[in-house]
Amino acid sequence: MSYGLITKNDNGNFLLTSENKAFVYNGKATKVGAVFNSDIVSFGRNWYARDPNPGPLSWYTTSVSPYDPPHVFTPSPSTGVADIRLWWYAVLGGTYYSFGFYFSNDQAIITYEVWAPTKPIIFVQGPSGTGGNVLSCHNIGTMRGNDYKWSIKVIVSYPSGQRSQVDNLVLYTFVRMPDITLSSYGIVMRNSLNELCFATPKLPLVISDILSLNSISGSTMSTINVANTLSTGNALTISKPAFLAVDWFRATLTSSGASLVPISYWHSGDYQYKSYGNWTAMIQQRLISAGFNIKGGAVNIKLGAVGEVLYNYPTQSPNLQSISSIQTINLPFEIPIIDGSLYD
């Protein structure tokens, strides 16, 4: 550079520089609401077909056919349980047959708020096994001085059944250096454009490690794997590794549950017969990144289902939690990690 100021450490990295407008710490976001995945599954559908009993052995369908599922399900809260199971019932030949879905108790949508002069970037830090990613961040119009109130919705993944862990999630927010005036003492530094680059009242963003997402493989929730590396490994040892909230993954999640049910009846003389088939109810949802966390000495990468059900129908092709239509930002892709303890 032709003029200005740069300070470097032993490794040649700079922190104080007049070359750019740094991001500075803005504060932690405050949790204001939570909705848990296992409480909000309102997309279930009842359908049934029955064989009137007693009566002639023939299909009797109520208002809908087995291929046209109706629309009602009332979920129940599942505090403290590992999973909630939803059932579809078929009543055939006087017997109930069930179609089951498990909705794991390991995901929630948490709403936070924070005051900031501009839209913040957000680093998310959680205890072992718990992480989160930002779904939306918008200005809700309320002002306090030069700050707006921002509403942040975060998809949070936590160990199965441990929903209280969401209370330990921390959102560190940063903004580009705002223009401030020192009231008493300290140091400020401006670049040639008169933009503020450093000011002692503001904590600058310090990067401790970088996570690289290298490749992705697998097609089910149990087999999906994102190969990843850490640049330094510092994230495994710092006290509060916080990952930048980035949107890097899209896919379709198809969940299904199968049950053996009779699909036809007939009789011959004094005997009654049934034929059986595997009927499967199926739902599809959008699958996105649900954050990162450190668990077992490694980076744990989580995915989560969100939004309305994309498609919902019974089918005869059973499968379970399969993933399709995967899109990602071009891999390898890099994500900065900070040590949240520097800002506590």
Place this chain on the structure above:
Amino acid sequence: MAFGLKITNSVGVTILDTSKITFSFIDSIDVPGGSSGSKSYPDLPGWVLHVSQIQDSATGTSYGDINNFTKVVVSITYPGGIPTISWSSVALIGVAQSVTLFVMGN
């Protein structure tokens, strides 16, 4: 630290400590959808750059506008040892219309 800088405020809170950093935050670049460009850093010869992308997040509560993200292809080259990044944002996909490139290095 052997050299560097540490600044503490009047109540003892460390504002700046160059011994704590592993990577330097270098730059942030807002990339509108459908645009392309490049930027070089002649003051940083020999540095290795890393670039993350911050998608413009959804603004609604139904998440209906997070169907897709904006595709930005980023490449990093070192012509003559000078770190240079170039980007190309594919036409908009979904509602998100801009991406912030988060440039780091050491």
